[in-house]
Amino acid sequence: MDKLLGGFMLAIVAFLTVGCDKQGKPIQEFGLDKLEKGVSSESDVRMVMGQPETVWEDDDGGRELQYPKGPEGVRTWEFIIDKHGKLKDYRQLLTEETFGRIKTGMTKDTVRRMLGKPRTVQQYKLKNEEAWDWRYLTGTTERFFNVHFDMTTGRVTGTSSSDASNY
Known part of the structure; x- marks a missing residue:
């Protein structure tokens, strides 16, 4: 029994260290x-x-x-x-901390540099709005972070997030 438990513990340690970095x-x-x-x-x-x-x-x-x-x-x-x-x-880049730094009035270039290439870009002409989104993880849940821009000025008007499992 001790050999079995020892072998099991060795396997767990080996599994855990394979998926870890130098730290x-x-x-x-x-x-x-x-x-x-x-x-x-x-x-x-x-x-x-x-x-x-x-x-x-x-x-x-x-x-x-x-x-x-x-x-x-x-x-x-x-x-x-x-x-x-x-x-x-x-x-x-796709973290709650980075998302919290996105502010109303920022330019598209500033947002692009902070978050990288968006997953999708959608235009809503009747609302004069363009929305960019990024898929990200919060814990183990996949979500979308969205940045909304005024199409005339190209400036951020707001942000939102949604559960990715709904899509």
């Missing part, structure tokens, strides 16, 4: 465990993640590489490369 945190995207902040190069990021959907050039010579995993995915990754070509940081 012991669960891996959210395969390949991230191969990248190290301050050490990995932009070339290393591209070898692991592939071609970015969008590259933003910063005034200081750095770059931000964005990798949306939509339209059915629930993550958009952003990798920040410093002016020396090294990986400074990476983050998942």
Whole structure:
């Protein structure tokens, strides 16, 4: 019985460590465990993640590489490369914290840079509104985050969210 329990515990530990990064945190995207902040190069990021959907050039010579995993995915990754070509940081953009920073009056470009490429863009001409959405996770529930723009000014008029299981 002790051997059986010991083997079972070893299997659980092996299972849990396979799905963790170097800091012991669960891996959210395969390949991230191969990248190290301050050490990995932009070339290393591209070898692991592939071609970015969008590259933003910063005034200081750095770059931000964005990798949306939509339209059915629930993550958009952003990798920040410093002016020396090294990986400074990476983050998942589709979070409640980021959504909370979207404010009325922001431009489409500002929202696009903050959240990455939207899953869909819909125009509602009678309302003079354009709505962008992103699929994301809150806990284990898939939801949509929506940003509403005035079609004339291209500025944010509001945000909303909805349960993705209704679609």
